[in-house]
Amino acid sequence: MTESRTEFKLKNPPEDGISSVKFGPNSSQFLLVSSWDNTVRLYDVITNNMRLKYSHDRPVLDVCFQDAVHSYSGGLDNTLKMYDFNSTTETVVGSHDQAIRAVEYSPEVNGILTGSWDATTKLWDPRSPRCVGTYTQPDKVFTMSLCGEKFVVGTAGRKVYVWDLRNMGYVHQRRESSLKYQTRCIRCFPNKQGYVLSSIEGRVAVEYLDTSPEVQKKKYAFKCHRLKEGGIEHIHPVNAISFHTGYNTFATGGSDGYVNIWDGFNKKRLCQFHRYSASISSLCFSHDGTVLAIACSYMYEQEIPPENVPEDNVFIRYVSDQETKPK
Amino acid sequence: MTICRYFQQGTCRFGNRCRFDHVYASNQSYSGGYTGGGDSNYYRNNYNYGGGNYNPGSGNYNSGASTYHSGGNYNSGGGGNSNERGGTSILRAKAQTNSSLFAQPTSNTSSYQPGFFSPGVNDSKPAPVQREVKEILQMLINEFTLWEHSGQWPLSCFSLFKEQGCFPGLIDYSPEEIRWYMYQSRAMGNFEECQQLIKGMYDKVKHVREQLVTPSPEVIDILTRLSRGEKIEAPVAPLVFDKPAQTTSIFGNASGGNAQPAVPVASSFTFTLPNKETPAANNQNFSGFGAPQGTVFSNTFANPIFSNMSTSNSSPSIFGGAGHPSQVVTALDLSSRANGFLSASSNNTIVSDSGTYTPMEEMTEEMLNAFNAPVYAMGSVPNKPPPKELCGLRS
Numbered sequence: 001m002t003e004s005r006t007e008f009k010l011k012n013p014p015e016d017g018i019s020s021v022k023f024g025p026n027s028s029q030f031l032l033v034s035s036w037d038n039t040v041r042l043y044d045v046i047t048n049n050m051r052l053k054y055s056h057d058r059p060v061l062d063v064c065f066q067d068a069v070h071s072y073s074g075g076l077d078n079t080l081k082m083y084d085f086n087s088t089t090e091t092v093v094g095s096h097d098q099a100i101r102a103v104e105y106s107p108e109v110n111g112i113l114t115g116s117w118d119a120t121t122k123l124w125d126p127r128s129p130r131c132v133g134t135y136t137q138p139d140k141v142f143t144m145s146l147c148g149e150k151f152v153v154g155t156a157g158r159k160v161y162v163w164d165l166r167n168m169g170y171v172h173q174r175r176e177s178s179l180k181y182q183t184r185c186i187r188c189f190p191n192k193q194g195y196v197l198s199s200i201e202g203r204v205a206v207e208y209l210d211t212s213p214e215v216q217k218k219k220y221a222f223k224c225h226r227l228k229e230g231g232i233e234h235i236h237p238v239n240a241i242s243f244h245t246g247y248n249t250f251a252t253g254g255s256d257g258y259v260n261i262w263d264g265f266n267k268k269r270l271c272q273f274h275r276y277s278a279s280i281s282s283l284c285f286s287h288d289g290t291v292l293a294i295a296c297s298y299m300y301e302q303e304i305p306p307e308n309v310p311e312d313n314v315f316i317r318y319v320s321d322q323e324t325k326p327k
Numbered sequence: 328m329t330i331c332r333y334f335q336q337g338t339c340r341f342g343n344r345c346r347f348d349h350v351y352a353s354n355q356s357y358s359g360g361y362t363g364g365g366d367s368n369y370y371r372n373n374y375n376y377g378g379g380n381y382n383p384g385s386g387n388y389n390s391g392a393s394t395y396h397s398g399g400n401y402n403s404g405g406g407g408n409s410n411e412r413g414g415t416s417i418l419r420a421k422a423q424t425n426s427s428l429f430a431q432p433t434s435n436t437s438s439y440q441p442g443f444f445s446p447g448v449n450d451s452k453p454a455p456v457q458r459e460v461k462e463i464l465q466m467l468i469n470e471f472t473l474w475e476h477s478g479q480w481p482l483s484c485f486s487l488f489k490e491q492g493c494f495p496g497l498i499d500y501s502p503e504e505i506r507w508y509m510y511q512s513r514a515m516g517n518f519e520e521c522q523q524l525i526k527g528m529y530d531k532v533k534h535v536r537e538q539l540v541t542p543s544p545e546v547i548d549i550l551t552r553l554s555r556g557e558k559i560e561a562p563v564a565p566l567v568f569d570k571p572a573q574t575t576s577i578f579g580n581a582s583g584g585n586a587q588p589a590v591p592v593a594s595s596f597t598f599t600l601p602n603k604e605t606p607a608a609n610n611q612n613f614s615g616f617g618a619p620q621g622t623v624f625s626n627t628f629a630n631p632i633f634s635n636m637s638t639s640n641s642s643p644s645i646f647g648g649a650g651h652p653s654q655v656v657t658a659l660d661l662s663s664r665a666n667g668f669l670s671a672s673s674n675n676t677i678v679s680d681s682g683t684y685t686p687m688e689e690m691t692e693e694m695l696n697a698f699n700a701p702v703y704a705m706g707s708v709p710n711k712p713p714p715k716e717l718c719g720l721r722s
Contacts, residue, residue: 036506059510061503076507099507117504142501156499157484176490182483182499200480235477237502300506301480
């Protein structure tokens with residue numbers, strides 16, 4: 001693909017599927033990438049080089065920054081690892097019974113949250129580091145997102161649980177996904193009013209946390225990432241969602257290889273990028289919203305893997321206001 | 328004000344921004360689908376898949392207001408709308424209660440009543456339940472047809488109305504789990520079998536879907552229960568390839584997973600475990616029975632059960648004869664043999680061998696109730712054989 005100043009590929013990408021990309025909390029320079037090749041890599045996007053790499057025993061499914069110096073990652077080896085960039089040391093923090101599917105850091109409580117296929121989420125204290133709580137979810141955790149002091153867990157069976165980090169003794173809200181199929185990704189609005197939920201059926205729902213009926217009336221869903229080829233509509237899962245923290249607009253990436261940017265409140269699509277060579281597995285806006293990291297890799301959604309599996313890449317795209325700002 | 332004639336034709340481009348009145352004509356159908364002008368049509372300008380996906384007036388909703396259920400709960404059957412399934416209208420209708428779809432005052436527009444058997448509508452047609460079931464089934468058919476033809480991920484749970492629980496029998500696995508399974512099997516060298524297994528899963532789900540669109544009493548029962556807001560719980564589907572779910576309580580067995588903690592995960596599904604027959608090994612790994620049970624079954628259940636199973640498989644029950652949704656989900660028993668095994672066990676047709684009964688101590692209360700009841704209730708068929716004490720003729 002043509003490279004330009006606005007978009008380029010990262011050098012030295014992972015050798016297998018990319019499961020997650022995350023920018024640091026305060027800089028748009030550093031990006032963590034976790035992959036099915038068992039590694040977690042730290043890239044400097046400004047100079048386009050890989051700074052660090054460390055490994056797990058098995059594919060890594062999610063990674064997050066705690067701060068500029070520490071990262072946490074977990075995956076199919078069931079263990080949560082902490083890595084210190086300055087001392088380049090890794091520490092095993094703890095483990096789940098099954099694979100860890102989601103790792104998030106909450107600055108509100110200074111804790112790491114992990115969600116796992118063993119149907120629990122655990123809260124870890126980075127200072128010790130140890131597990132300070134285990135919370136049972138209704139089913140395997142597929143996705144998680146933090147929303148201020150609340151966090152939203154999407155599990156198998158279309159269930160969505162909202163927890164309050166200040167009081168984890170009970171589930172704050174038990175909901176069902178408003179989509180009819182398996183939940184793929186949930187991300188919360190930066191303004192903490194609600195969350196966006198996507199499914200494997202090429203559909204995205206915008207939901208609100210406030211349960212009062214007036215607010216609940218505003219919720220809606222729309223179809224996206226569907227391609228009509230030869231008269232047949234192909235439905236692709238929407239694998240990734242990422243919010244622009246400033247504008248509350250969000251980008252979605254699907255297995256059709258497109259990235260769309262939406263304005264959730266005005267219900268409009270702002271922009272669609274060119275088609276990428278593989279499915280979009282993960283998206284992340286930088287904290288200031290100027291850069292979007294787009295991870296493309298084949299995600300094994302098809303029954304028969306294609307002949308030439310497309311290569312795995314992370315694209316860094318500098319986005320403009322025109323693409324991301326509500327009109 | 329002037330009535331918008333395009334809306335009455337179903338082709339208004341402005342939707343609720345239109346300056347004219349959106350009033351239904353007397354013979355207009357409530358199509359329920361994406362009515363080009365009906366809702367906020369926000370993606371008109373750069374519509375990804377072309378603007379022409381709206382079929383005007385194809386809903387065939389029966390004769391206007393009298394059978395218009397409040398809140399526009401559902402589309403009256405697919406009516407040739409191949410893209411726009413009933414589900415679309417639900418999502419739209421729910422969200423935009425003040426859109427022009429509901430501009431016409433009808434009997435109950437106040438609140439969204441979940442479930443299709445919504446009361447308070449003066450429906451004078453005879454046998455409304457039957458008619459609605461037919462419509463639901465039609466919606467299901469449309470939904471499933473699209474699911475199958477569009478290349479959508481097949482291993483997903485499904486619910487027809489978003490307020491309702493998921494249909495039982497449909498396995499929910501994320502693509503990552505299947506991918507991990509494929510990686511493991513590639514490492515173990517039995518990729519072929521893995522592909523077979525996955526294909527088996529796809530076929531099973533397809534079979535469940537086919538069952539769900541036939542108006543059998545079981546299906547009607549499921550639909551009724553779902554519409555009443557019941558959640559037909561299927562327990563946590565264990566990961567395909569790791570130890571069987573030790574978290575679920577229905578197994579009532581604290582030992583949970585198989586007794587091979589030291590064995591690397593991959594070996595649990597290689598089907599070549601020593602001293603175990605392949606089909607039984609299947610059961611041991613995927614049925615979630617505790618290891619002791621698994622071992623026992625592998626020794627005793629060679630052929631008699633599997634010959635049983637061919638007949639039980641032909642039974643009309645959705646759940647492969649077991650009659651229990653959780654069996655399909657949790658057992659991950661793709662091979663039909665194992666299904667038969669489950670049904671056989673629950674129907675007490677086990678060869679009389681002391682090792683095949685569950686000891687009384689391992690019975691949970693629910694299982695005891697289920698065994699003691701005259702008939703197995705759907706959703707509570709035990710997945711362990713009964714204790715010997717409970718077998719035998721009832722007086």
